[in-house]
Amino acid sequence: IPELSNPSVCMKDPQRVQEILQSMVKAGSNTVQVITDFDMTLTRFAYNGKRCPTSHNILENSNLITSDCKEKLTELLNIYYPIEIDTSRSAEEKLPLMVEWWTKAHELLVEQKIRKDLLATAVRESDAMLREGFKRFFDCLNQQNIPLLIFSAGIGDILEEVIRQAGIFHRNVKVISNYMDFDESGVLRAFKGELIHIYNKREGALLNTDHFQDLRTRPNVVLLGDSLGDLHMADGVQDLKNILKIGFLNDKVEDRKQAYLDSYDIVLAKDETLDVPNLLKYIS
Numbered sequence: 001i002p003e004l005s006n007p008s009v010c011m012k013d014p015q016r017v018q019e020i021l022q023s024m025v026k027a028g029s030n031t032v033q034v035i036t037d038f039d040m041t042l043t044r045f046a047y048n049g050k051r052c053p054t055s056h057n058i059l060e061n062s063n064l065i066t067s068d069c070k071e072k073l074t075e076l077l078n079i080y081y082p083i084e085i086d087t088s089r090s091a092e093e094k095l096p097l098m099v100e101w102w103t104k105a106h107e108l109l110v111e112q113k114i115r116k117d118l119l120a121t122a123v124r125e126s127d128a129m130l131r132e133g134f135k136r137f138f139d140c141l142n143q144q145n146i147p148l149l150i151f152s153a154g155i156g157d158i159l160e161e162v163i164r165q166a167g168i169f170h171r172n173v174k175v176i177s178n179y180m181d182f183d184e185s186g187v188l189r190a191f192k193g194e195l196i197h198i199y200n201k202r203e204g205a206l207l208n209t210d211h212f213q214d215l216r217t218r219p220n221v222v223l224l225g226d227s228l229g230d231l232h233m234a235d236g237v238q239d240l241k242n243i244l245k246i247g248f249l250n251d252k253v254e255d256r257k258q259a260y261l262d263s264y265d266i267v268l269a270k271d272e273t274l275d276v277p278n279l280l281k282y283i284s
């Protein structure tokens with residue numbers, strides 16, 4: 001698999017990766033499901049040296065938000081993002097702080113009385129960027145009828161719009177995320193259901209047992225993520241046989257490399273493409 005020789009690829013146990021892939025190829029594409037994170041996994045982390053927006057940022061940077069609110073949201077980002085990627089703090093320590101970030105940001109967004117019918121324009125006018133090779137990735141999975149679950153702590157309405165506008169919201173795609181709740185006149189009044197943040201994807205997975213029950217004949221999983229919390233996205237998979245975990249290491253590479261190598265089978269350091277996930281084409 002030539003993609004595994006890319007300079008961005010790091011593996012603690014290449015032999016194990018080979019074995020997992022061989023086992024999946026042997027079992028065939030009808031035994032495979034893909035579970036992926038969205039922000040900074042399907043979307044780019046940076047372009048021309050500038051950070052690309054997350055689904056939250058797409059909304060936060062849009063003209064649907066007042067400048068005063070933008071300022072407050074940026075303050076939150078400056079406080080909490082360094083905590084999110086801080087290797088000196090444990091997940092247990094970070095968890096309540098992440099809940100605090102998401103909760104405060106969602107409260108601010110709700111105060112903005114955002115209109116549902118303006119979301120598509122906000123996405124169209126944004127700097128949202130999917131990773132290079134995204135079309136091949138989505139189209140290949142669709143052609144092979146491989147289910148693709150996008151499991152995101154971002155904003156579902158926004159990320160759906162990103163993939164709809166990119167022409168890749170195929171029928172094999174399902175999304176679990178934070179969805180906005182609009183009142184009868186189409187104005188944002190709350191966020192629906194249980195909050196999903198980067199450290200409770202296990203709980204989110206276990207709440208969606210029906211999805212994983214429907215896919216119980218697909219015990220081979222390819223998981224794509226960019227945080228250690230994403231490793232729990234497959235916790236609801238039934239009768240799991242093989243899992244190939246591919247992790248994008250976008251930021252603080254040297255500080256976090258060892259932890260990622262210990263957790264993900266393939267680590268992609270500062271790789272803005274989906275070239276390696278596109279190795280799925282070999283599982284036909």
Ligand SMILES: Nc1ccn([C@@H]2O[C@H](COP(=O)(O)O)[C@@H](O)[C@H]2O)c(=O)n1
Pocket residue numbers: 037038039040054055056057081084101102105151152153154198
């Ligand atoms: N107010 C917020 C809260 C979170 N983020 C970022 O979103 C990412 C979560 O989405 P996934 O698709 O990766 O699950 C997370 O990494 C946060 O940095 C944000 O931008 N604004």
